[in-house]
Amino acid sequence: MGDPAEIDSGRSWEDQRSTYDALRARCAVAREESNWVALRHAEVVAAATDAEAFSSQVSARKAIPNSLDGTDHAAYRAVVDRYLTEERVAREEPQCRGHAAAIIDALPRGVTVKTIAQIGTPYAVRSQSTWLGWPADLEEELVAWMRDNRAATGSGNRDRTAEVAERFDQMIRAMLETRRGTPITDVTSELLNDTVEGRLLTTEEIVSILRNWTAGDLGSLATSVGVIVQFLATNPNIQREMRTLVAASDRAALAAAAEEILRIDDPFVSNRRVATRAVNLGGQEIGKGQQLLLNWTAANRDPLVFGDPDRYDPSRNADANLVFGIGPHICPGRALTLMELRVMLEELIGRTNWIDPAPDRPAVRETPPVGGWARVPIVLR
Secondary structure (H helix, E strand, C coil): CCCCCECCCCCCCCCHHHHHHHHHHHCCEEEECCEEEECCHHHHHHHHCCCCCEECCCCCCCCCCCCCCHHHHHHHHHHHHHCCCHHHHHHHHHHHHHHHHHHHHHCCCCCEEEHHHHHHHHHHHHHHHHHHCCCHHHHHHHHHHHHHHHHHHHHCCHHHHHHHHHHHHHHHHHHHHHHCCCCCCCHHHHHHCCEECCEECCHHHHHHHHHHHHHHHHHHHHHHHHHHHHHHHHCHHHHHHHHHHHHCCCHHHHHHHHHHHHHHCCCCCEEEEEECCCEEECCEEECCCCEEEEEHHHHCCCHHHHCCCCCCCHHHHHHHCCCCCCCCCCCCCHHHHHHHHHHHHHHHHHCCCCEEECCCCCCEECCCCCCCEEECEEEEC
16 A cells, blocks of 8 residues: 555644544554554554454553453453442432532633633542542642643653652552551442452552543543533534533433534544554554554544544434444443533533633644643633
């Protein structure tokens, strides 16, 4: 198929989606420095569902269950799934609703509000902390950590990213120590007594699970709120439709709407895999040991699957939506995240008359490797 297209990772992108759209039109799989990048929906799905050819063991830092394959992954995934059942997610809804209502009620009307800083971030921290049983006075430290982690991720400096990650691990270890031998009953304490393959989870395994649940999910939830609110503020017809859904208490349609908006503007840009053998993917020969990025943002905008990728059509696009991934590593927290986003939408829309883009400052995109929006200024009416 000829030489693959090259991704210029050093350029400044106003909207990386348009760059990925143009690249995807030229080739299914591109090159980014020493890595391969799958851009089209079919190739991303093929790699994500073939764990034998594309391993998830791509990081020196063990991430449970993300960096595991095969039976090891299945064993730890079973542990994680126990905490994310429909019943357990439903239990968390009243607490999430309380957090969302308090945040929206405290915001001023008629002046500029920072969506991510004043809505998404506090909502993510408070919802996650309540679910895990973490103290409320940890909020300031977690918010500061989210800011530092975002900056480290954006810098591309691995040493800086590792230092920020270790800081988070130390925070978790300290909380685990306070719970050992105590009658506290929360998710974090449950993990101390949980088992895998007939033995207790080790401290490092628990730290890894909690890191996976929080280090990524805090930023992901805040970013998702930013993407959805920006979309509604700039698409008044869809905002009116969403207000109708909230008035009708159509929970399923609201969750589907959130997932479709995230497909159109997917902030979860990519995940890594490594080829376990030579593989031909999209007409390109990927050698054994070479890394492949699964570009969810590009795949979720593939016109071969979705037609006009910017057309909002939740029912038509649901089956092919890759926001939460596909294959053995599909996100186990999908139900929890969609509940949290639906609840925030219900409270934000139900407690306001309208959401406008701020007239005095523009929204600002994130830059690779981070997706979504860095700033989403709005005015609540």
